[in-house]
Amino acid sequence: MELLDLSMSEILTKLNNKEVTSVELVKLCQKRIEETKDLNALISTCFDTALEQAKIIDSKRAKGEKVGELAGVPMVIKDNINILGTKTTCASKFLSNYTSIYTATCVKKLLDAGVVVIGKANMDEFAMGSSNENSAFGPVKNPIDKTRVPGGSSGGSVCSVASKQCFASLGTETGGSVREPASFCGVVGLKPTYGRVSRYGVVAFASSLDQVGPVTRTVEDNARILSVIAGKDEMDMTSANVAVPNYLANINKGVKGIKIGVAKQFFSDKLDGEVRSKLDDAIAWYQANGAQIVDVDLPSIDAALAVYYVLSSAEAASNLARFDGIRYGVRADKYDDIIDLYFKSRTQGFGKEVKRRIMLGNYVLSSGYYDAFYRKAKRVQKVIKHEFIEAFKHCDVLLSPTTSTTAFKLGEKSNDPVAMYLSDVFTVPINIAGVPSLSIPCGVDKQGLPVGMQIIGAHFEEAKIYQVAAAFEKHNTKGEK
Amino acid sequence: MEYETVIGLEVHSELNTATKCFCGCKNEFGAPVNTNCCPICIALPGALPIVNSEAVKKAILMGLAVGCKISNYSVFERKNYFYPDLAKAYQISQAEYPLCIGGGVEIDIDGGKKYIRLNHIHLEEDAAKLIHTKGETLVDYNRGGVPLIEMVSEPDMNSADEAVAFLEKLRTTLLYAGVSDCKMQEGSIKCDVNVSVHQKGKPLGTRVELKNLNSFRAVHRAIEYESSRQIEELEKGGKIFQETRRWDDERGISYAMRSKEDSQDYRYFPDPDIVPISVSEEYIASIKRELPRLAEQRKTEYLQLGLTESDADLLTAQRDYADFFEGVLKEFNEPKFVCNWITAEVFKKLNTLDVEERTIPLEPKALATMLKLYKTGEINQAGARKIFDELWENGGDPVQLVDSLGLKQMNDSGALEKVLANIIETNPKAVQEYRDGNEKIMAFFVGQAMKATSGKANPKLVAEIVKKLIK
Known part of the structure; x- marks a missing residue:
């Protein structure tokens, strides 16, 4: 078996046993990235600094000095997360010339743990999209079928892990941007509880929903990364002051006695037949292995998508207002006055989808519409959150499909925003409720395209999610190795 | 309309x-x-x-x-x-x-x-x-x-x-x-x-x-x-x-x-x-305890110290005035005396300044020291004013200023008697007026004594000596 096929946890063991060096791994990743350039997973790479860092870690390890828990692991970071001295473009023409002067807390924690960053991942512009086709740097392709989308907006982060360009990556979520692509590309992706991971240094899309999430090839890898990046950050007031548990402690405990909730709202007519049958198989497997399946009701989640587009667009309109062409970013060449400077810079710098969300957001916040849209959406959000909290009184986790279909074709939905928005119908309610959810592979359809299943936990119950997910993963990957 | x-x-x-x-x-x-x-x-x-x-x-x-x-x-x-x-x-x-x-x-x-x-x-x-x-x-x-x-x-x-x-x-x-x-x-x-x-x-x-x-x-x-x-x-x-x-x-x-x-x-x-x-x-309660004393509260306190309503108003018109007043009191606890000097001399000077710049350029301690010297008779009013002007313009230590400006009040009655004997001798007309009951003529003698002593004579003492000498 090739080194790049190993999981991050396996490669860590090899690194710690000095069977392989970080420098070797960075070089292997670099080679793979060059071979798979056509996937367009990365916007920029930083092999030179990566090799320098890898060397330092290797020499520390060789000398027997203490190294971080992820020391030497090459990772890719989504391009809306700031790293000092690297480009942070958010896949936008507007920020195509922008170099970060500080490092996001989540990346700082990874660097402190010894991670070696090798590149910044392509994405939908400002994380707005479900197919990674809204990138100023061109679409990312699904490594399983290059005629299909990898999902979005963390399409590059997911593609790089799925295509083995790296061992793990960071993506970001607002309404499913880690889980949907993870599902389409057959990897593991987490949307942590809102407030679990600091947002400081992560370019905001919708502040009240955004979370950074690890993308990995295994559940255990995912838990290892979350352990590093989770926790209260003084630089982010919305980060939660909740202790970070040991996510690995119960990961192999199995599911005996675990109550798994199934809500009929996640298994509606919209669900593709093949996806449904894979989910049914998974449910049956859990039942057969000692878990108890309980029916739960989430009557209001149908409203989640509407709530999401009101709230996320409102916040986005305000968050993206700072991109005015005054201090940084691309300013239009010619302008008559200050208004014209704003108008032209933003018109030229932003893509179609971003403009659509800004207009929508400003509309729902404007005087006379605020109560009907923003305030009402906030109220419905409370209802949805409450329904999740209620549901978790009856079960440990909820199980649902991540997406209603497998990966669709490039271009298939790009001219139909509503159809595109519907790809997130199962993921969005989780962000609205602020609960954590992990998407893991759950077999493939007849075309060989991965099906994803999400395991949703109560607030700050990521450990339970990992436990339930790891049990199924063990069964699901049996025979693959 | x-x-x-x-x-x-x-x-x-x-x-x-x-x-x-x-x-x-x-x-x-x-x-x-x-x-x-x-x-x-x-x-x-x-x-x-x-x-x-x-x-x-x-x-x-x-x-x-x-x-x-x-x-x-x-x-x-x-x-x-x-x-x-x-x-x-x-x-x-x-x-x-x-x-x-x-x-x-x-x-x-x-x-x-x-x-x-x-x-x-x-x-x-x-x-x-x-x-x-x-x-x-x-x-x-x-x-x-x-x-x-x-x-x-x-x-x-x-x-x-x-x-x-x-x-x-x-x-x-x-x-x-x-x-x-x-x-x-x-x-x-x-x-x-x-x-x-x-x-x-x-x-x-x-x-x-x-x-x-x-x-x-x-x-x-x-x-x-x-x-x-x-x-x-x-x-x-x-x-x-x-x-x-x-x-x-x-x-x-x-x-x-x-x-x-x-x-x-x-x-x-x-x-x-x-x-x-x-x-x-x-x-909120803890912040309330930290709230500094406001104008009204300080005014009430000043009235209790025996100040008049209008003086208390003047001193509390701005926090830095009230702070200054209290700063002087800390060194020299004579509220009326201190207040009089501030409302007369300090405010007179402040009024010559631009409205936005009206801050007192004095150290409360320096003014307290000067007032103490004045009150105890070390210096007279003229000396006090001179020191005050100097403190206002250039600052300094009042005790040293008394020396350097030569303002120590003449409290030596023997020496003053000599000075006054001379004045009485050369001004028989004034002496006669005094004897005729014109009390106001005393100012003349004090003025002459000041002139003769370059302003250092203790005016109180001068008056006493004049009374004694002209009988």
Whole structure:
């Protein structure tokens, strides 16, 4: 078996046993990235600094000095997360010339743990999209079928892990941007509880929903990364002051006695037949292995998508207002006055989808519409959150499909925003409720395209999610190795 | 027809916190351009605001000083608009749930008192400073993100005098509460004014907002101008439009900036980056204990020390006066004596200064030392004045000044007797007048004695000796 096929946890063991060096791994990743350039997973790479860092870690390890828990692991970071001295473009023409002067807390924690960053991942512009086709740097392709989308907006982060360009990556979520692509590309992706991971240094899309999430090839890898990046950050007031548990402690405990909730709202007519049958198989497997399946009701989640587009667009309109062409970013060449400077810079710098969300957001916040849209959406959000909290009184986790279909074709939905928005119908309610959810592979359809299943936990119950997910993963990957 | 002017004020004051409202940058005036800024206050992508608890505390202190109800639940909102001095393109402010609600201050007007209600006080951030040069505009972000409180009055004022009295009262209170430096030239206190006119007994008129008021004097003039403009317009049969007008202090006129139709829609909504602020009753109580003694309280104390009402008013007119008075008392506990010197000599000098600069340049301890020397007869009044002038101009140690200026009072009665014997001998006419019962002639002898001793003679002693010698 090739080194790049190993999981991050396996490669860590090899690194710690000095069977392989970080420098070797960075070089292997670099080679793979060059071979798979056509996937367009990365916007920029930083092999030179990566090799320098890898060397330092290797020499520390060789000398027997203490190294971080992820020391030497090459990772890719989504391009809306700031790293000092690297480009942070958010896949936008507007920020195509922008170099970060500080490092996001989540990346700082990874660097402190010894991670070696090798590149910044392509994405939908400002994380707005479900197919990674809204990138100023061109679409990312699904490594399983290059005629299909990898999902979005963390399409590059997911593609790089799925295509083995790296061992793990960071993506970001607002309404499913880690889980949907993870599902389409057959990897593991987490949307942590809102407030679990600091947002400081992560370019905001919708502040009240955004979370950074690890993308990995295994559940255990995912838990290892979350352990590093989770926790209260003084630089982010919305980060939660909740202790970070040991996510690995119960990961192999199995599911005996675990109550798994199934809500009929996640298994509606919209669900593709093949996806449904894979989910049914998974449910049956859990039942057969000692878990108890309980029916739960989430009557209001149908409203989640509407709530999401009101709230996320409102916040986005305000968050993206700072991109005015005054201090940084691309300013239009010619302008008559200050208004014209704003108008032209933003018109030229932003893509179609971003403009659509800004207009929508400003509309729902404007005087006379605020109560009907923003305030009402906030109220419905409370209802949805409450329904999740209620549901978790009856079960440990909820199980649902991540997406209603497998990966669709490039271009298939790009001219139909509503159809595109519907790809997130199962993921969005989780962000609205602020609960954590992990998407893991759950077999493939007849075309060989991965099906994803999400395991949703109560607030700050990521450990339970990992436990339930790891049990199924063990069964699901049996025979693959 | 009789018109009544109705005025409401929105007063902004920068808080004197160590750091800015939402980041750790220094809050200081006059630093080199763009040196007090960071990813947060220049709004780099991904940066997030963190509320400065000192700013919250100072806003609450001011709220308590003017009798507001402090909200247990308070929310920061985003006020969205594009302008180069606003890095995020939104100002973090408060709207629906401000920190302090209600309250008010009493102003002295026309010999009476009037209570002006406040609607609320909220906390927000200041914008950066634009520097217009030939052909381009530059931005200095040092001020961007400095904490401001906005104190919004009810429309309770009816004249320019009342508005200025209200402003002065707020300024005094801000200083007493110790939350702001209130320096108009440094922009640390600013206000917008809403003015309307109506006939008494009729519904309120359409209000006009006045901006660019850079001094209390400008506020006064702008209100007078605006209310006459509105009355004239109505008298002509015209209409008042709801609009924002800019005051041009040089020309003494206001002109329309924007009408209601093109007024901005700020699209306020709760800032999702900032969790709502919960303020517990215990916290409010603890801040209350830290609230410095305000003017009213100090006045009461001064009356108890035996000062007159008018002296107590003079001393508490500004916090630095009261602080100075108390500073002197700490060294020399003679309230009446100290008060007399301050209200006479210190205020006389202050009145020669520009209004905005009226701060006492003396060390309380130095004045106390000088007054002690005077009271104990080491120096006489003329000497005391000389030392005072010197302290005011150049500072120094009064004890040393007594020597260096040669002001030690002549208390040697033997020597004085010799001096006076000579004066009596050479002025028989004056001696005769004194003998005839003209008490006023004593001043002549004292004057002569001063002349002969270069002002050092102890006048009391001189009088005694004269009485003894002329019998």
